[in-house]
Amino acid sequence: MGGCTVKVEGLTVPTSNQEQVLKGTDFNQLESIATQSATSTTSALPVKVLSNNTARKYAYIANDSDTAVYLYFGNFASADVASTTVGVNKGIRLNATGGSYELDDRNLYVGEIWASSTASSKKILFVEN
Secondary structure, eight states, X not given: OTTOEEEETXXXXXXXXXXXXXXXXXXXXXXXXXXXXXXXXXXSSOEEEEOOOTTOOOEEEEEOSSSOEEEEEOOOSSHHHHTTTOXXXXXXXXOTTTOEXXXXXXXXXXXOEEXXXXXXXXXXXXEEO
């Protein structure tokens, strides 16, 4: 299948990465995976990408913007509270135009995932199952 791509509910995955990205995903259950996007309207406040989900089995987060985005794992009462901890150059960096992070049975985290960037209105795509 070299060179083609697979589209998973709106997220296009190159075949060179599809085995890793889709590991543990039951193709019969793909309709239950929701692709969503989160954008921040200000670079001063972080945005919650994924809420706490104790039923989470898998998540894939991709940066669909022209600026690096930073992921931070932690539960916060609000974006104002999160802003004291979540920030640029803290957490996991997702490079511009496709940087990504995958959660599966090897590194599963079920709490909130927040993101921040140096620029406003950046799009983050994700799937969660």
